[in-house]
Amino acid sequence: MRYLLAKGEVVTIKADDAVESLVLVAGEVWLTRSSDTRDYCLKEGRRLTVARGETLIIEALAPCTLAITCRELRAGLRITMAWHRTSPRTA
Numbered sequence: 001m002r003y004l005l006a007k008g009e010v011v012t013i014k015a016d017d018a019v020e021s022l023v024l025v026a027g028e029v030w031l032t033r034s035s036d037t038r039d040y041c042l043k044e045g046r047r048l049t050v051a052r053g054e055t056l057i058i059e060a061l062a063p064c065t066l067a068i069t070c071r072e073l074r075a076g077l078r079i080t081m082a083w084h085r086t087s088p089r090t091a
Helices: none
Strands: 002-005 009-015 019-026 028-033 039-043 047-049 055-060 064-070 077-084
Antiparallel strands (some): 009 077, 028 039
C-alpha cells in the first residue's frame, strides 16, 4: 500500500498484527511511535519496522510517498486522522 502526503500533512496510523514495516519511498517525514519516547526524522529510502498494534503519527516535512509492507495480503491499517498543519482547523 502506498500513501502520498503533501508537505505539512499529518496522519495518525494504527497498524494491526499483519503490518510489518513502513518505507519512505520519497521525501522526508517526522515520525512519533506509541511504543517509543523518541521521535524519528526519516529520509528517502529509510525503513522502519512497525510493532504489533503500534500507532504512528507522521508529519510530512516535504512531499512524500510512504509504502506500508504487510505480512499478509489483507492487512488492516487504519488512518484515524489526516489534516494539513496549516489548515484553518488548526490555525
